[in-house]
Amino acid sequence: MCETAEAASLLAWYDAHARVLPWRVSPSDRKAGVAPDPYRVWLSEIMLQQTTVAAVRDYFTRFTALWPTVEALAAAPDEQVMAEWAGLGYYARARNLLKCARVVTEEYGGRFPADHAALLSLPGIGPYTAGAIAAIAFDLPEVVVDGNVERVMSRIFRVETPLPAAKPELTALARSLTPAQRPGDYAQAVMDLGATICTPRNPACGICPWREACRARKDTVQAELPRKSPRKAKPTRHGMIFIGRRSDGAVLVERRPDKGLLGGTLGWPGSDWQEGAAPKALPPAAGDWRELPGEVRHTFTHFHLVLRVLVADLPQGTVPERGYFLEKSAFSPSDMPTAMRKAHDLAVRPAPTASG
DNA sequence: TATCCGTGGAG
DNA sequence: TCTCCAAGGAT
Known part of the structure; x- marks a missing residue:
């Protein structure tokens, strides 16, 4: 393995095949002296954490249209940012973003620090994101290791150690390949390689710029790498929620506490979510609550959720014991995380009949 | 170190 | 339907 030659062959591949992305400066533009906007690099990196490019695209476009600069975003109301983030998941990212x-x-006077350690100290920025911003926005020679890089390294060096234990080994191997020239383009090139060629399933080894050097391909084990430690099974939790509506269209909602699941998001009042039978919960306001047929099913990272949904038409003068009324004009189900939006869908749309 | 934290698409 | 997975971070 000749490190310099591998980096050069990958950069040549990147020059020809780099993905066109809204937050990216193309290799040709970069060579022409165009510098990336660190704000846009940072925003994209936060959104891309454990999230696909396809899912991020529209959110990125909307965020940068609403808030073109970091100062503009800093001045935004928390509730608006949470509403715009709704549906993208991992809501701690949105809170840390603000x-x-x-x-x-x-x-920092509105300027992101061009320094790995300073970036690492900022909320929501961990080792990967600090390296990515340093490399991509400031062209600093940082070692950038994400899921793509782990997969690529595990294959070209045929690392059999399962993740996550293999992480330090893979990081050292990634470091051994990282060039001093064009570190920003190199970081994006390895990730593009992992996303388009060295994919988790059915890698396109025949057109890979690193096919000659790849140990896994030589030994025909590329489909089995990287190995991963077995994961835990997901338990199922049950709960009940209350969707209260006033005749003027206002809805009874609550803001969830900042910490924990769906922290800081808008939702419907309800019970805790527990394994076994749904815990009983008092309605958030007095009323004629009736349970809807059907249920809401949703799967989070580490458990399945089944929700019973109760609805009520509440009198105009209702004073809720929990939550608050949101005027019809100020409410959109798209401002809520997906599980809550599903519950609203169930309440608004009659359950489909067996005949369709 | 292990657990918690979302979502939607692919196969 | 079900499992896996995507540019991870915080605790």
Whole structure:
């Protein structure tokens, strides 16, 4: 393995095949002296954490249209940012996004630091994201290791150690290949390679720029790598929620606490979610609550959720014991995380009949 | 180190 | 239907 030659062959491949992405400066533009906007690089990297490019695209476009600069984002109301993030998942990212924007605005004069350690100290920025911003936005020679890089390294070096234990080994191997020239393009090139050629299933080894050097391909074990430790089975939790509506169209909602599952998001009042039978919960307001036929099913990272949904038409003067009324004009189900939006769908749309 | 934290698409 | 997975971070 000749490190310099491998980096060069990958960069040549990237020059010809780099994906066109809304937050990316193309290799030709970069060579022409165009510098990336660190704000856009940061925003894209946060959105892309454990999230596909396809899912991020529209969110990125909308965020940058609403808030073109980090100062603009820092000045945005929390509720609006949470509503715009709704549906993208991992809501701690949205809360940390605002924290970070405000720190950068207030303590860094609106400029992201061009320094790995300083970036790492910011909310929502961990080792990967700090390296990615340093490399992509500032062209610093950082070692950038994400899921793509882990997969690519495990294959070209045929690392049989299962993840996540293999992480340090894979990081060292990634470091051994990272060039001093064009580190920003190189970081994006390895990730593009992992996303388009060295894919988890059916890697396209025949057109890979690293096919000659790849140990896994030589030994025909590429489909089995990287190995992963077995995961835990998902339990099923049950709960009940209450969707209360006033005749003027206002709905009874609550803001979930900042910490924990769906932290800081808008939702329907309800019970805790537990394994076994759904825990009983008091309605958030007095009323004639009736349970809807059917149920809401949703799967989170580490458990399945089954929700019973109760609805009520509430009198105009109702004073809720929990939550608050949101006027019809101020409510959109798309402002809620998916599980809550599914519950609203069930309440609004009659359950499909067996005959269709 | 292990657990918690979403979502939608692919196969 | 079900499992896996995608540019991880915080605790």
